[in-house]
Amino acid sequence: MLDRRNLLQGMGALGAAGFIAIPGQSQQARAATSSALVGPALKGPYLDLTTGAGNKVAWARLHSDIDPSKQKHSWFRGYVMAARPDQPLQDLFGFEGLSTARIQIQKDGSYLKLLREVGLYTDLKTGEVLESWRNPFLDEEVKVVPIANDPFNFVITEFGQGDPMNAGRGGDMKPFHLPWRQRGNWLDLEDHVHLRYPNTLKPDKWVRESSGPEVIASEMTVYHVRAADMQNKSITGLGWFGTWGRRTPWLPWMLMGTAPGFCLYSAMAGSGDDLEQVHTRKMLDYVEKHYAKFLQAPTEWDGKPNRSSLENYAVQQRPAAAKKK
Numbered sequence: 001m002l003d004r005r006n007l008l009q010g011m012g013a014l015g016a017a018g019f020i021a022i023p024g025q026s027q028q029a030r031a032a033t034s035s036a037l038v039g040p041a042l043k044g045p046y047l048d049l050t051t052g053a054g055n056k057v058a059w060a061r062l063h064s065d066i067d068p069s070k071q072k073h074s075w076f077r078g079y080v081m082a083a084r085p086d087q088p089l090q091d092l093f094g095f096e097g098l099s100t101a102r103i104q105i106q107k108d109g110s111y112l113k114l115l116r117e118v119g120l121y122t123d124l125k126t127g128e129v130l131e132s133w134r135n136p137f138l139d140e141e142v143k144v145v146p147i148a149n150d151p152f153n154f155v156i157t158e159f160g161q162g163d164p165m166n167a168g169r170g171g172d173m174k175p176f177h178l179p180w181r182q183r184g185n186w187l188d189l190e191d192h193v194h195l196r197y198p199n200t201l202k203p204d205k206w207v208r209e210s211s212g213p214e215v216i217a218s219e220m221t222v223y224h225v226r227a228a229d230m231q232n233k234s235i236t237g238l239g240w241f242g243t244w245g246r247r248t249p250w251l252p253w254m255l256m257g258t259a260p261g262f263c264l265y266s267a268m269a270g271s272g273d274d275l276e277q278v279h280t281r282k283m284l285d286y287v288e289k290h291y292a293k294f295l296q297a298p299t300e301w302d303g304k305p306n307r308s309s310l311e312n313y314a315v316q317q318r319p320a321a322a323k324k325k
Helices: 052-063 281-290 309-316
Strands: 027-030 071-083 090-105 111-122 132-135 140-143 147-149 154-157 160-162 181-183 186-198 214-226 241-248 262-271
Touching (some): 052 154, 090 262, 090 281
Antiparallel strands (some): 090 111, 111 147, 111 154, 181 186, 241 262
């Protein structure tokens, strides 16, 4: 869900959403992407996507709806795999969920995006939401901790997106650039973010949960949007589909500690209000029972800072006891 505070300055993770929030106070490196923007639909007639001002509006419409009276769902559905030295990738569990967002238009013309996001881990065979999982590498039953970030807000300006705690202002203040390309009737966008930052879960306290003093992570998101929709001013919230991937250390609740290896997420992603086209009724019933408020976007920012999934884990969980021999 990125230094995910500094990450906000540059990218858009899934729904970015971004979806899985990462703690702040870290350094960000954005993958090099072509600066060439290709295709006639990138220059108007509504938005000029070669400008920061055009990308500000496009990004807000992509990740929410610039009509403040509306909210917008984004979704993802895929898998989490284990990557271990000298071993083929191994599917561990499914991963699916959603975010719900709303836009507020600020006095300076920037957009404040208000968002909640939830991500659930599922059984590979049955699709049931996992509340516990047998870790095959430890031969141990572990408690599954889902992603539930509330809030995860950011400000979108002509210079990018940023944390509302500093009004979205920061970084080098260069115009918001996105490497759009036109492919027939479609606009394509690929965004990579590669990060290294201090681990909220300090290894001396979180012996079994922490991957070490630092976290190295990457997020890769692909968006496909209809070119005609992008240039249609009457469409205030853009429909999109694409893919989202993430490379991250072992999840803390897996209790892998500093064991060699990492997790790799691979998911389809997009937006749309008919979530039953993506998720099973069983999964949505689970969300409605346990995370009902995540189906509604916040209506106001309460002034609280974003808190990442690792920060939430540190606050809401306790260090695991040593494994029984």
